Amino acid sequence: MKRMRNKFAALCVAVMLMGNANAYLDPSVMTYTIQVVAGVVVAVGAVVGIYWRKAKRKVQDKLGMDENAKKSIEDDVIEIEEDK
Numbered sequence: 001m002k003r004m005r006n007k008f009a010a011l012c013v014a015v016m017l018m019g020n021a022n023a024y025l026d027p028s029v030m031t032y033t034i035q036v037v038a039g040v041v042v043a044v045g046a047v048v049g050i051y052w053r054k055a056k057r058k059v060q061d062k063l064g065m066d067e068n069a070k071k072s073i074e075d076d077v078i079e080i081e082e083d084k
């Protein structure tokens with residue numbers, strides 16, 4: 001934990017000592033930024049969804065609830081056409 005605190009302190013000092021940067025930002029930089037943000041949002045959503053289902057399943061198992069208890073299953077329908 002102490003190493004993490006030292007790294008955070010070093011990062012804070014580095015940010016405070018930064019100077020101005022004179023640079024040109026191409027318009028495509030914003031497109032890349034939007035793509036990165038969208039990718040992160042989708043990835044986080046997928047991870048949250050996976051862990052939500054796992055947690056939900058564990059709670060249902062602990063409480064003895066069955067997700068498919070009230071669902072009805074239809075019989076398979078097989079049609080046979082007769083040749084005329």
